[in-house]
Amino acid sequence: MILVTGGAGFIGANFILDWLEASGEPVLNLDALTYAGNLQSLSSLHADPRHVFVKGDIGDRALLERLYAEHRPRAVVHFAAESHVDRSIHGPGDFIRTNIEGTYTLLEATRSHWNGLPADEQAAFRFHHVSTDEVYGSIAEGSWDETRPLEPNSPYSASKAGSDLLARSYFRTHGLNLSITRCSNNYGPYHFPEKVIPLFVTNLIDDKHVPLYGEGDNIRDWLHVDDHTRGIAMVLVNGRAGEIYNIGGGTELRNKELTQLLLDAAGKDWTYVDRVQDRLGHDLRYSVDISKIRAELGYEPLVPFAEGLADVVQWYRDNRAWWEPLKERAAL
Ligand code: NAD
Numbered sequence: 001m002i003l004v005t006g007g008a009g010f011i012g013a014n015f016i017l018d019w020l021e022a023s024g025e026p027v028l029n030l031d032a033l034t035y036a037g038n039l040q041s042l043s044s045l046h047a048d049p050r051h052v053f054v055k056g057d058i059g060d061r062a063l064l065e066r067l068y069a070e071h072r073p074r075a076v077v078h079f080a081a082e083s084h085v086d087r088s089i090h091g092p093g094d095f096i097r098t099n100i101e102g103t104y105t106l107l108e109a110t111r112s113h114w115n116g117l118p119a120d121e122q123a124a125f126r127f128h129h130v131s132t133d134e135v136y137g138s139i140a141e142g143s144w145d146e147t148r149p150l151e152p153n154s155p156y157s158a159s160k161a162g163s164d165l166l167a168r169s170y171f172r173t174h175g176l177n178l179s180i181t182r183c184s185n186n187y188g189p190y191h192f193p194e195k196v197i198p199l200f201v202t203n204l205i206d207d208k209h210v211p212l213y214g215e216g217d218n219i220r221d222w223l224h225v226d227d228h229t230r231g232i233a234m235v236l237v238n239g240r241a242g243e244i245y246n247i248g249g250g251t252e253l254r255n256k257e258l259t260q261l262l263l264d265a266a267g268k269d270w271t272y273v274d275r276v277q278d279r280l281g282h283d284l285r286y287s288v289d290i291s292k293i294r295a296e297l298g299y300e301p302l303v304p305f306a307e308g309l310a311d312v313v314q315w316y317r318d319n320r321a322w323w324e325p326l327k328e329r330a331a332l
Pocket of ligand 1 (some may be wrong): 005006007008009010011012030031032033034035036037038056057058059078079080081082083084098102130131132133160182183184185186187192
């Protein structure tokens with residue numbers, strides 16, 4: 001069994017679905033069900049004994065110790081986080097609590113469990129930390145490799161950089177068998193509709209306007225979530241301990257180019273776009289160099305962007321029952 005934190009969120013839920021399909025190995029899913037967590041994303045696993053769900057906080061040390069003792073997972077994939085940059089600008093407290101303190105508590109509970117394991121189980125154990133390319137900051141030209149210093153610019157990315165470095169320190173200091181991936185922007189099904197792609201797609205489906213930050217010149221590298229979950233699984237199984245692997249290499253687009261594609265998909269024009277004041281400290285461009293994961297693990301992104309985006313637009317058309325209540329609750 002593996003322990004997945006944040007498995008009711010966008011990427012965590014996709015990871016669990018893909019993991020169970022590919023490996024069949026049971027998953028213990030620990031998620032606090034914040035506004036971003038949604039068990040509806042895992043409704044297909046409702047009667048599946050391979051998915052054990054526990055509602056709880058990664059900052060709850062006693063709960064973590066109980067879960068380790070009861071389930072003895074052989075690995076951890078740590079997704080749980082506050083993940084929305086805009087929310088981190090207006091209220092960074094939850095980001096510090098979950099991303100930094102929560103990761104610290106999880107690492108400590110893991111270390112204590114791992115210390116008590118017999119040598120063979122200790123060697124086979126793996127903690128995988130899911131980080132983001134946003135920890136590197138912003139890059140005007142070229143791409144970051146994994147040795148680049150971290151220069152995060154938002155409270156979100158700073159808190160993720162904190163957790164990323166803390167995780168790494170547990171390998172360097174304690175020898176905990178640990179890996180880290182830093183991935184670019186994901187898109188796909190079950191993406192909370194406050195994020196740009198699902199927000200724009202669902203607004204346009206409902207004939208509503210979409211808010212574009214500033215001039216729309218910011219560049220993001222978009223990767224289908226299935227390409228991210230596959231990359232994580234590859235690192236979990238074959239990645240070297242103590243190593244960091246970038247994941248990305250999808251499609252770089254300016255936000256205004258992405259907007260054009262989403263307008264086209266919805267059969268709408270620019271009269272549906274409202275220019276809004278730019279996000280504070282808005283990073284201009286993210287770009288990861290994925291040579292390392294490509295060379296060591298044979299990783300390649302497989303989902304062509306045009307195809308992936310068309311599928312996702314169709315998914316939101318077909319799954320109004322999933323996103324409509326979320327938008328109503330979050331007043332989006
Ligand atoms: P998300 O916001 O959709 O999901 C986060 C999940 O974590 C939710 O289910 C939430 O309930 C849970 N959670 C939050 N605080 C918790 C706590 N204290 N204890 C237990 N559970 C808690 O986020 P996402 O987009 O799925 O991102 C998952 C991870 O991947 C994050 O660590 C994020 O930084 C990273 N990441 C995201 C992207 C992206 O494009 N979305 C890209 C790279 C990396």
